[in-house]
Amino acid sequence: MNKFKVTFYPDNKSVEVIKDTTILSAAISCQVFINSACGGDGVCGKCKVIVKKGSVVTVPTGALTPEEKKKHVYLACLTTIHSDLEVDIPPESKMEIDAGLKDIYANSEEVESEEVVSSDKIFKHSPLSTKLYLELPKPDLNDSLSDLDRLYRAINKAQGLPRTTESHGAKPVVRGLPPIQTSMANIRQLGELLRDSDWKVTATLGKRNNSIEIILVEPGDTSAKNFGFSFDIGTTTISGQLVNLNNNQVLGTKAAYNKQASFGSDVITRIIYAKEEEGLEKLHNAVSETINHMIKELASEYNVDLNDVTCIVCTGNTTMIHLLLRIDPTYIRREPYVPTANFIPVLRATEAEININPRGLLYCVPGVSSYVGGDTTSGVLSSALYKEKDLSILIDIGTNGEIALGNQDFIVASAASAGPAFEGSGVVCGMRASSGAIQKVKINHKDLSVSYDTIGNVKPRGICGSGYISLISEMLSAGVIDKSGKIKLENNKRLRTTDTGREFIAAFKEESDSTRDVVITEADIENLKRAKAAIYSATAILIKHIDFKISDVKKIFIAGGFGTSLDIESAIKIGLLPDLERKRFSFIGNSALAGAREILLSSQAVKEAENIARKITYFELSTDSGYMDEYMAALFFPHTDLLRFPSLKI
Amino acid sequence: MAVQLMQEMWQGEISTVTIGAVKEEGGSRAYSIKIGGEQSLPCLFKEGAIPNKPEIAFEIWDIAPNDWPSELSKEYGHALNDPFLWAEKCVKEYKARSLCVRLQGAHPDSGDKGPGEEAAFIRQLLDKVNVPLIILGTGDDTKDNLLLPACSEAAKGERCLIGSAVQDNYKTIAVSLLADGHNIIAESPIDINIAKQLNILISDMGLPLERIVINPTIGALGYGLEYAYSIMERARLAALSGDKTVASPFVCFVGQEAWRAKEAKVEDSRQGVMWEVLTATALIQAGADLLVMRHPLAIEKVNKYIDKLCS
Numbered sequence: 001m002n003k004f005k006v007t008f009y010p011d012n013k014s015v016e017v018i019k020d021t022t023i024l025s026a027a028i029s030c031q032v033f034i035n036s037a038c039g040g041d042g043v044c045g046k047c048k049v050i051v052k053k054g055s056v057v058t059v060p061t062g063a064l065t066p067e068e069k070k071k072h073v074y075l076a077c078l079t080t081i082h083s084d085l086e087v088d089i090p091p092e093s094k095m096e097i098d099a100g101l102k103d104i105y106a107n108s109e110e111v112e113s114e115e116v117v118s119s120d121k122i123f124k125h126s127p128l129s130t131k132l133y134l135e136l137p138k139p140d141l142n143d144s145l146s147d148l149d150r151l152y153r154a155i156n157k158a159q160g161l162p163r164t165t166e167s168h169g170a171k172p173v174v175r176g177l178p179p180i181q182t183s184m185a186n187i188r189q190l191g192e193l194l195r196d197s198d199w200k201v202t203a204t205l206g207k208r209n210n211s212i213e214i215i216l217v218e219p220g221d222t223s224a225k226n227f228g229f230s231f232d233i234g235t236t237t238i239s240g241q242l243v244n245l246n247n248n249q250v251l252g253t254k255a256a257y258n259k260q261a262s263f264g265s266d267v268i269t270r271i272i273y274a275k276e277e278e279g280l281e282k283l284h285n286a287v288s289e290t291i292n293h294m295i296k297e298l299a300s301e302y303n304v305d306l307n308d309v310t311c312i313v314c315t316g317n318t319t320m321i322h323l324l325l326r327i328d329p330t331y332i333r334r335e336p337y338v339p340t341a342n343f344i345p346v347l348r349a350t351e352a353e354i355n356i357n358p359r360g361l362l363y364c365v366p367g368v369s370s371y372v373g374g375d376t377t378s379g380v381l382s383s384a385l386y387k388e389k390d391l392s393i394l395i396d397i398g399t400n401g402e403i404a405l406g407n408q409d410f411i412v413a414s415a416a417s418a419g420p421a422f423e424g425s426g427v428v429c430g431m432r433a434s435s436g437a438i439q440k441v442k443i444n445h446k447d448l449s450v451s452y453d454t455i456g457n458v459k460p461r462g463i464c465g466s467g468y469i470s471l472i473s474e475m476l477s478a479g480v481i482d483k484s485g486k487i488k489l490e491n492n493k494r495l496r497t498t499d500t501g502r503e504f505i506a507a508f509k510e511e512s513d514s515t516r517d518v519v520i521t522e523a524d525i526e527n528l529k530r531a532k533a534a535i536y537s538a539t540a541i542l543i544k545h546i547d548f549k550i551s552d553v554k555k556i557f558i559a560g561g562f563g564t565s566l567d568i569e570s571a572i573k574i575g576l577l578p579d580l581e582r583k584r585f586s587f588i589g590n591s592a593l594a595g596a597r598e599i600l601l602s603s604q605a606v607k608e609a610e611n612i613a614r615k616i617t618y619f620e621l622s623t624d625s626g627y628m629d630e631y632m633a634a635l636f637f638p639h640t641d642l643l644r645f646p647s648l649k650i
Numbered sequence: 651m652a653v654q655l656m657q658e659m660w661q662g663e664i665s666t667v668t669i670g671a672v673k674e675e676g677g678s679r680a681y682s683i684k685i686g687g688e689q690s691l692p693c694l695f696k697e698g699a700i701p702n703k704p705e706i707a708f709e710i711w712d713i714a715p716n717d718w719p720s721e722l723s724k725e726y727g728h729a730l731n732d733p734f735l736w737a738e739k740c741v742k743e744y745k746a747r748s749l750c751v752r753l754q755g756a757h758p759d760s761g762d763k764g765p766g767e768e769a770a771f772i773r774q775l776l777d778k779v780n781v782p783l784i785i786l787g788t789g790d791d792t793k794d795n796l797l798l799p800a801c802s803e804a805a806k807g808e809r810c811l812i813g814s815a816v817q818d819n820y821k822t823i824a825v826s827l828l829a830d831g832h833n834i835i836a837e838s839p840i841d842i843n844i845a846k847q848l849n850i851l852i853s854d855m856g857l858p859l860e861r862i863v864i865n866p867t868i869g870a871l872g873y874g875l876e877y878a879y880s881i882m883e884r885a886r887l888a889a890l891s892g893d894k895t896v897a898s899p900f901v902c903f904v905g906q907e908a909w910r911a912k913e914a915k916v917e918d919s920r921q922g923v924m925w926e927v928l929t930a931t932a933l934i935q936a937g938a939d940l941l942v943m944r945h946p947l948a949i950e951k952v953n954k955y956i957d958k959l960c961s
Contacts, residue, residue, distance in 0.1 A: 482851050488821060632843045640843045642850065642895060 006085045008032045009052070023049055023056070023076040023087060028282070033262045035093050040077035040263070040273060047076040048093050054085035123602035127245040128346075129206040129215060129310040129361055131223040132158055136199040147190050151214070152180055155203060182214035185359075193217060204310050206361045207603050208346045215310060215359045225308040227251075229295060229356070230596035232375060233316030233324060234258060235267055235399040236420040237432060237561055238290050239593050242298040245310070248601055251302045253593075254294050255432050255561060257425065259286035260323070265420055267319040267400065271333045274323070284326040288353045291324075295355065309356035312349055313600040315365035315592050317373035317400050317415070318342070325352055325364070332370040337620075342367045342613065365596055366610055369618035371415040376402040377613045378595025380411060381605060383557040383588055386612050390554035393539065395577070396591060397422050397465070397560035401535045404616065405542050405553075411616045412546060416538030418531040422465035423561060427524040428503075429462045433562055436461030436513055438506060440565065443474040448494060450506055459513035463506065463520065466562040468528055471506060471520060473570035476637055480504055483637045485525040532576040533634035539578065540634075541627050545619055550578045550644075559591035572645070575638030579645040657697050660890040664688045664897050664939075665860045666702070667833050669748065670782025671809035676831075679808065680780040683748055685863070685939040686899030691886060692937045693959060703960050704934050706941045706949050707748040707784050708740040709905050712763070712771055713755035719915040721922045722945055733771070737779045744946040750784035751775060756797050757788040765800035773804040784811040784901075784942065786835075791819040799826035806830040811901070811940075813837060814865055817848050824855040835901055837865040840878055842885050846896045853895075863940065864898045870907040870914075870929045878902075882936040900937055904930045905944030923948045931955055 002019040006026045015030035024047055027034050035046035045063025051072045058079040076093075134154045137143060145153065194201060197219030204216040204226070226245040231238065238258050242251040260283050263273040274280040291314075299306055314324060318339045322329040325347075327340045349355075349362040365374030375396065385392050388407045396402040401416040424430030424437075431437050435456040442451045452467070454460050463471065475481045482488045487502045489495050494505045500521065507518040543550055558566060558577065568585045571577045577585070588594070598605040621627045633640040638648060666687035671677025683705050689698030714730045715723065729736040733751070740746040755761040756768050776783060785801055787794035799822060802812055813835025815823045820836070827834050836852055838845040845864050853859045866885065868878035882900060889897035908914055908929045914922035926948035930941050934956065943949050 482821075482854060484817060484847055484851055486818070629843075632841070635843070636847050636850075640846045640850075640895075641893070643893065 004054075004081050004084050006030075006054075006081060006087060009086065009088045011089070017081060019082060020080045023051075023074070023079050023081060023085070026081060027076060027087075027089075028262055032089065034076050034089060040276060042075055042078045045075065046093065048073050048090060049076045049079075050074075050088040050090060051079075052086040052088055054081075055083040056080060056085065057082055123598055123604040123608070125248065125601060126207075126603045127226075127228060127311070127601050128313065128363055128599075128603075128606075129204055129226070129228065129245065131226040131246075131310070132203045132205060133221040133223040134158060134201055134203060136194065136201070138199055147194055148182070148187060151190070151194075151201075151203065151217070155180065155205065155212075155214070179211045180214065181208075181211050183359075186214055186217055190217065193219060204357075204359075206311065206346070207606075208361065213361075215361065216357065222308065225305070227299075227304050227309045228600045229298075229309065229312040230593060230600045231291060231294075231312065231314045231316075232378075232590060232593040232596060233287060233291075233314055233320040234375070234423070234561075234592075235270075235317065235320065236261065236265070236423045236425050237398075238287070238294065239561060239590055240291065240294045240298065241593060241597055242295075242302055242304065243597055243600060245601065250597070251304075252298050254298055255434065256290055256294055257432075258320075259290045261420075261425070262286075265399075265426065266417060267317065268333060270323065271319060271329045274329055280323070280326060280328060283323045284353070287320070287324050292353075292355045306355065307357050309360060311361040311363070311600065312354060312356055313363045313365065313596045315374040315378040315596040315599075317375055317402075318367045318370050319373075321364050321367065321374060337370040339367065339370045342369070343610070363599065363606070365599060366613035368413060368613055368616045371400070371620075372402060372404075372413045372616065372618050374609075374613070375592035376404055376413050376616065377609050378593075378599065379557075379559055379591040380404050380595075380612050380616070381609050382591045382595035382598055383559070385555075385557060386411060386608075386615070388555060391548060391552055392555035392557065393543070393553050394557040394559060394591065395535060395539060397535060397558065397562070397576075399423060399425075401531075401538065403535075403538050403542055405546065406616075411612070412542060412619050413616050414538050414542050414619045414621050416534045416621065418534040419527065421524070421527045421531040422468065424462065424464050426527055427463075427468070428521050429506075429518045430468070430524075431462035431464055433464040433466065437464035438462070438467040438518065439464055439470070439562075440567065441467060441471040441474050441506065443478040443480065445478045448478060448480065448489075448492060450494070452507065459511065460507045460518050461513050462518060464562070465560065466566045468520070468524075469574060469576065470567050470570045472525060472528060472637070473567075473573040475504065475520075476573065481525065481637075485522070485529050485637060487522055487525075528574075529635055529637070532574055533631055536575055536578070536639070537627060537630035537634045538621055541621060541624055541630050542619060544626070545624065551580065553578075553580065554584060556580065556585045557591065558585060558587045559589065561590050562587070573638060573648060575634060575636070575645065579638075579647050655696075658690070658694075660689060660698055662689075662890040662892040662894070662897055663698075664886075664889055664899055665862075667811070667861065667863055667899055669784070669809060669811045669833060669940075671807060671831075675809070676807040677809055678776065678780060679782050681782075682809065683782050688937070688939075689890070691890065692935050700960075702939070704939055704941060704956050705747060706930075706943055706952060706956075707750040708744065708746040708946075708949065709750045709752060709903075709942050709944050710736045710740060711752050711754050712768065713761055715754070718944075719909055719922055720917055721914075721919065722909055725946060734775065734778050737775060740946075741779050741781055744949065746781060746949075748782040748784065749779065750786060750942045752786040753788060753797060753801070756793060758790055758793060762793075765796045768797055769800040769804035772801045776805060776808055782810070783808065784813075784835075784940075786813060787823075789814070791816075795819065795822040798823050802826045802830045802832055805832065809833065811835060811863055813863075815848065815852060817844055817851070820848060820852055821855060824852050824857045827861075828855065828857045833861045833863060835865050836862050836898070837867065840867045840869075840874070840881050842881055842888070842896070845881075845885060846888075846893075849895050849898060859894060859898065862898045863901045864896070865901050865903065868902050868904070868907055868929075868933060870904075870911045871925055871932070872913065873907065873911055875929060875932055879932060879936040882933070882938070886937045899939035900933075901940040901942065902930075902933045902938040903942045904933065904938075905942055905948075908948075909944055920947075923951075927951045927955075934959070 367373035401418040404413040440453040503521040670679035670682035814837035908926035
């Protein structure tokens with residue numbers, strides 16, 4: 001087999017690949033991220049590269065001009081490698097998020113997270129897996145139960161369950177109790193293990209699909225060390241939490257960009273990419289690598305041995321869960337939009353190539369439909385919307401914005417494709433809600449000086465979602481931009497025109513922790529405007545669909561990875577949220593992650609989540625004739641129909 | 651038993667825009683025209699006041715048009731080569747109540763005349779004819795931002811209607827028209843949302859909503875007329891229901907669209923005239939307040955139609 005070496009400049013990264021590999025695949029395999037909005041279909045023309053040396057084979061495309069062809073510009077996705085190559089990646093083909101902050105893929109970062117768990121809903125502590133220290137009575141001639149039955153007996157006794165005397169088979173059943181099961185691997189080593197440890201062992205028990213599984217038997221007492229992870233797998237951002245399963249304590253929370261982003265920024269392009277040769281594997285590997293990396297980092301920071309991590313709960317939209325489990329997501333995209341599975345049984349984490357204890361469990365929060373996934377279920381769970389008497393709404397602001405509307409009697413949900421702007425992606429100086437992110441802004445109306453708060457009170461590195469909301473709202477008040485989002489200011493030191501358009505400087509590089517000014521461009525504002533319009537219009541249509549008025553909604557839960565603060569006033573001012581009495585709003589942070597943690601920590605929450613997933617009715621926005629009109633009308637600050645925002649007095 | 655007619659009562663009202671200033675108002679027009687002011691849908695005289703009839707402006711150019719079909723251009727003959735003669739012909743011979751001059755000669759592709767030259771032309775034109783004047787730029791944003799402020803200043807005090815301001819280019823135009831006391835044409839691409847947004851943006855610049863005329867962009871008969879009609883109808887319904895941001899009169903460039911239709915280009919036939927008439931009458935029913943037309947015969951017929959409709 002022919003192998004060729006491909007070197008990418010200016011990164012100066014090399015990789016060996018076999019003949020006929022596309023340049024795009026080669027780039028991805030050595031962590032060089034090239035823009036590829038269409039996911040490698042040769043349609044978007046964003047992955048232009050210059051081949052400096054070597055021979056390639058390409059297919060004709062209309063995305064290149066004759067001048068570009070003369071300069072050896074090729075589309076990376078359509079061009080295959082036929083010799084050793086040197087490839088130059090022009091700046092415009094570098095992934096935008098990569099251009100903004102170089103280390104974005106390198107590491108996950110500690111994030112600020114604020115979660116409000118409603119006080120009337122505390123689930124009984126019964127985590128997905130528990131550790132039980134047992135001192136077994138030694139067998140003698142009078143008590144000659146087999147080793148396994150002896151273990152079962154001790155477990156039942158320790159849990160206050162009636163004693164089972166059945167001595168045959170591996171699954172003694174007591175009426176009304178979940179059956180206990182274990183695997184051959186455990187049984188084979190049991191005899192020696194019990195005797196070597198002087199009958200003092202720790203059994204890790206997992207709740208697995210209505211039965212209890214002895215996941216692991218270890219010598220001695222390790223019961224003090226039992227940890228789990230909860231993860232929210234977003235299209236753009238993956239957040240994870242390390243939790244002490246014995247006392248419910250959250251040790252640390254981290255977020256990282258989903259590495260799948262290099263295969264397309266939205267779920268549809270990723271579903272298309274999954275059909276490529278080894279596409280599904282690559283997507284799966286990207287997400288499991290991101291998760292494993294975060295697990296490793298969190299575990300080592302808190303001195304947790306990965307063997308003591310016995311379970312993990314993942315939530316996310318349906319496509320993300322499919323890709324995590326390496327299930328072909330193709331049919332999510334095809335009419336009639338049916339996912340392969342909404343309810344996934346409890347699995348072993350290794351089946352999804354997640355590295356915790358090799359026998360540890362993985363549970364995925366059940367989803368509702370192709371476009372409303374487990375993240376909505378866990379959001380509804382943690383916001384307790386399903387217990388509200390009054391009409392309430394949960395708005396989860398992410399790349400796939402999810403909106404759930406209802407109360408204790410019914411819930412309808414929709415998904416609005418908002419794009420990654422509020423997660424700090426696809427905007428020039430965007431970043432996650434982590435240290436150094438501008439999260440709140442004030443602009444002086446007279447001299448246009450800008451003051452801001454950053455997360456961690458350090459020098460600014462970029463702007464996070466809540467920062468953008470606050471910044472745009474302030475720019476509107478100070479007259480920096482007009483209501484369509486165009487910069488109307490002239491001749492100011494904070495205003496600059498570059499090749500890509502006009503931009504406003506929020507923090508000069510002298511005051512920032514970056515080699516360049518922290519700016520917001522007109523194109524950023526346009527992106528954010530579209531994102532907010534998608535969320536607002538989906539909210540408005542969903543409420544209209546069930547024949548209610550916006551003013552009928554009594555409680556509004558706002559969720560999203562915004563860090564510790566989201567200024568509701570600013571969010572209303574830019575038209576992201578409806579203009580309702582401010583006290584009806586509550587910001588609940590990353591509700592999907594909070595829900596996943598509750599599920600991790602209580603089997604009651606698991607039951608509740610399953611009930612919620614069955615109860616939610618999915619409403620498809622694209623079939624609603626009014627959606628496009630609503631969306632177009634929302635492409636304005638705050639809205640084309642100013643009468644909907646009476647409190648703003650504009 | 652007498653049938654009780656259902657009558658809609660509207661809470662909104664279309665603003666009234668006055669074009670042209672007479673001597674007492676600081677201008678030099680013989681009279682001014684008023685458009686808008688409706689309190690009901692078109693032709694529903696019993697549901698609310700319709701104080702002003704639709705007006706028609708004759709379209710003239712600063713240079714001789716080279717793409718007008720012969721059926722249209724032969725009507726004006728050699729007057730097309732002299733804008734002043736052309737204007738006088740419209741006013742004296744065809745009794746034009748207002749004129750709409752298109753500064754095509756300033757377009758970078760068709761002469762690229764300078765703002766100073768065009769401003770002087772506008773001043774001369776205002777001195778030669780005394781009817782209210784509508785001034786149209788080239789449609790080229792960069793050029794219009796130089797051209798229209800100059801013309802606005804030259805016509806200061808005459809309360810012209812000047813355009814077009816579009817969503818990506820409205821600030822410079824709005825600022826100069828505000829200063830010189832003119833009205834503005836806000837043009838949107840057959841899109842009610844953009845029409846509203848542009849009105850809001852312009853009024854945010856300080857130019858009151860009462861001085862904005864919406865150009866909703868239209869298509870001629872067979873070229874999207876129904877689409878234009880429905881957008882105008884929706885805008886009017888919203889305005890009459892109380893949405894002030896869209897309660898502006900409509901100006902429709904009927905001549906420009908009708909004479910682009912291939913059916914209008916048939917030689918030695920009145921088909922083009924009929925195309926212009928039919929487009930105009932349909933749009934009057936949709937709520938058009940000011941029609942900019944080209945053929946004198948078409949204008950005559952539409953004027954008769956208006957008189958019958960409103961009597």
